[in-house]
Amino acid sequence: MFEIRIICDPTDTDHITTTLSDLFATSAVRTYPTRDGKRTRLYITADHRPEPGPWPTAEEAYPLAPSIVREIGWTAQTAADKPFGKDLDREYWLRKAALLDRIAMRDEEDRVTGDAAEVATEAARRLIAHDRDGEGDYHGAPYWPEHPATAADPRGYVRQEYAHWAKKH
Incomplete structure (x- = not known):
């Protein structure tokens, strides 16, 4: 644990503390x-975050x-309801990426060769960009989304986000 002291312009306080x-x-x-009343002193006790x-x-x-077949139906219907794919929300991108991740994992388990893993990774990257x-x-x-581990394993990010989302829905 360590103490940080910063002297800054008052307008920078929120940006500094958030960062x-x-x-x-x-x-x-x-x-x-x-002392001169023109700037602000910030004192913050901080510690390194534990490694995730x-x-x-x-x-x-x-x-x-839901079953893979049911999710295929949901994503297809949701995409069809939006003209030219406009205004697709986060739930759509998350569920689509999770669906494709599940399909890719099933192919990997069954040793099926194809592009399912590549498609799942691209869908994961789309969700990350959205976030x-x-x-x-x-x-x-x-x-x-900006964490280096997310870039290294986009499908892992999808699993993290889906696990959290599923608990609330």
């Missing part, structure tokens, strides 16, 4: 004016998932 809380586990920020654990397994992420652009309400724990 620090993204990087570290932080305490409540203590704020005081500087492994991605959820398929068994952890998809125990409540990164601020269009989605992602869970992001322990990995957020």
Whole structure:
């Protein structure tokens, strides 16, 4: 644990505290004016975040998932209801990516050769881009869309986000 002291312009306070809380586990920020009253002093107790654990397994992420056939129907109908794929929400991209991940895993288990893994990875990247652009309400724990581990394993990110989403739906 360590103490951080920052002297900054008052308009930068929110940006600085948000950035620090993204990087570290932080305490409540203590704020005081500087002696001249023109700037702000911030005192924050911080600690390194623990290293995130492994991605959820398929068994952890998809125990409540509808059947693959049912999800195919749902994604097809949802896409058909939107003209030219416009206004597809996060639920659509998440469920589509999870569906394709499940299909790819089944192919991997059955040793079927094809492009299912590649298609699932691309769908995962689409969800990550959606979340990164601020269009989605992602869970992001322990990995957020910009995390290097997310780029390294996009399908793991889908499992993380689906596991969280499934608990609420």
